[in-house]
Amino acid sequence: MGSTFPALKNIQKALDAAGVGDRIKAVVPLNSDVYDSATGMPSGGAFRSDIRDLMVQIVRFLHSKGSPFVVNIYPFLSLQQNKHFPVNFAFFDNGGGTISDGGNHYTNVFDANYDTLVWALKNLGFKDMDIIVGEVGWPTNGAPNANTANAKRFYDGFFKKMASNRGTPLRPGPMEVYLFSLIDENMKSILPGNFERHWGLFTYDGKLKFPVDFFGKGNDRFLVGAKGVEYLPSQWCIVNPVVKxxxxxxxxxxxxxxxxxxxxxxxxxxxxxxxDSIANASYAFNIYFQMQGQDVRACDFQGLATITTKNASRDGCLFPVQIVSAGERITVAFAARLLVAVVVASNVMISWVS
Incomplete structure (x- = not known):
C-alpha cells in the first residue's frame, strides 16, 4: 500500500499534463476490507485503523480531482470468511431477514456493505462522493458455497435489484456496478482461495454456465457462447489400471x-x-496433460499414467480437454506447410533422378 498513493498521484498528474485529466480519472480499486464497522452496523462505518491515515489521503486526493471511490464488494467472501455468517443474507431474495440500523433496513449484505462505505466517507466529510462498484460476482467451484446453483441465485437477485434502480437505503437510485467476471481463469493465483479461478459466467472454453437475464425480469436465456472453439484430440491421461x-x-x-x-x-x-485416490490422481494427471498441450511426455508420471480415448469424466466430474491455443494452431499450420514442402521437394528430386 505504501506505493499506491504516489502511483495514483503520478498517473493523474500524467493525465492532467496530457490535457485529458478533466474527463479521464485515475482511481484505486479497493476491496471492501479497507473499511469496517465497530458496531456491526453500516452507521458504524469507518476506514480500518491500521490504514486510516493512508485512506484519508487517498480519499481527499480523489475528491479534489472529482474522481469516484471504486470498491469491490463480494457477498460470497462475507460468507466464505465467516462460518457464522447467515447464508441467506448473502443473496437478494429476502431470505435472510432484515437488519435495522436506525431508520434504515437491510435485507442483504451487499447493501449493508455499500452503506458502510457511505458512512465511512461521510465521517470524513465526503458524504456525496461518487461510488463505483468495480467488481461483484459469485464463483462456481473450489469452495462449499461456490457452485452454479448459488451463483444463479445471486445473479438473479442482483440483476433484479439493478433493474429496479432502487439503490441502497443511504444512496437510492441507479448504481454503477461492474461484474466479475466473464470467463474462468485457470492460471489465476489461488492465494485467496481455490474459488479464485471460477468467477466467470462462462467456462474456460466459452460455454455459459447457467441462463441469466441481465434485465432482471426473470426471462432466463442462454447467452451466446464462444463459437468455432477448437479442441485438442479427445484423449485423456489417467492412472494406468495395470500398474500395481x-x-x-x-x-x-x-x-x-x-x-x-x-x-x-x-x-x-x-x-x-x-x-477415490486413483480417480483424484487421474484428474490431476489429466489436467496437467491437457495444460501441456497433450504432449505425450506429460502423461508418464514415472510410469504411472497412460493415455486413453475413453472419456474419463465420471460422476458429474468433468475431465476437460484443452482448447487449441493460438500457438498450437500456428505450430500445426507450420507443420502442414512443412510436410507439403517436403513432399514437393521429394517429387522434384524423384523427377530429377528419373
Whole structure:
C-alpha cells in the first residue's frame, strides 16, 4: 500500500499534463476490507485503523480531482470468511431477514456493505462522493458455497435489484456496478482461495454456465457462447489400471497439481465427491496433460499414467480437454506447410533422378 498513493498521484498528474485529466480519472480499486464497522452496523462505518491515515489521503486526493471511490464488494467472501455468517443474507431474495440500523433496513449484505462505505466517507466529510462498484460476482467451484446453483441465485437477485434502480437505503437510485467476471481463469493465483479461478459466467472454453437475464425480469436465456472453439484430440491421461505399485502416485499427483488446475478436487469443489485416490490422481494427471498441450511426455508420471480415448469424466466430474491455443494452431499450420514442402521437394528430386 505504501506505493499506491504516489502511483495514483503520478498517473493523474500524467493525465492532467496530457490535457485529458478533466474527463479521464485515475482511481484505486479497493476491496471492501479497507473499511469496517465497530458496531456491526453500516452507521458504524469507518476506514480500518491500521490504514486510516493512508485512506484519508487517498480519499481527499480523489475528491479534489472529482474522481469516484471504486470498491469491490463480494457477498460470497462475507460468507466464505465467516462460518457464522447467515447464508441467506448473502443473496437478494429476502431470505435472510432484515437488519435495522436506525431508520434504515437491510435485507442483504451487499447493501449493508455499500452503506458502510457511505458512512465511512461521510465521517470524513465526503458524504456525496461518487461510488463505483468495480467488481461483484459469485464463483462456481473450489469452495462449499461456490457452485452454479448459488451463483444463479445471486445473479438473479442482483440483476433484479439493478433493474429496479432502487439503490441502497443511504444512496437510492441507479448504481454503477461492474461484474466479475466473464470467463474462468485457470492460471489465476489461488492465494485467496481455490474459488479464485471460477468467477466467470462462462467456462474456460466459452460455454455459459447457467441462463441469466441481465434485465432482471426473470426471462432466463442462454447467452451466446464462444463459437468455432477448437479442441485438442479427445484423449485423456489417467492412472494406468495395470500398474500395481502406486507408492509414487501421491508425490506425482502433488507435482501435477502444482502446475495444473486441481481446484475442483478441493473441499466443496465439483470433483471433491469422487473420494477415490486413483480417480483424484487421474484428474490431476489429466489436467496437467491437457495444460501441456497433450504432449505425450506429460502423461508418464514415472510410469504411472497412460493415455486413453475413453472419456474419463465420471460422476458429474468433468475431465476437460484443452482448447487449441493460438500457438498450437500456428505450430500445426507450420507443420502442414512443412510436410507439403517436403513432399514437393521429394517429387522434384524423384523427377530429377528419373
Amino acid at each position: 505399485d502406486l507408492r509414487a502416485m501421491s508425490a506425482n499427483m502433488e507435482y501435477a497439481c502444482g502446475i495444473g488446475d486441481c481446484t475442483p478436487l478441493s473441499y466443496g469443489g465439483s470433483c471433491n465427491h469422487l473420494r
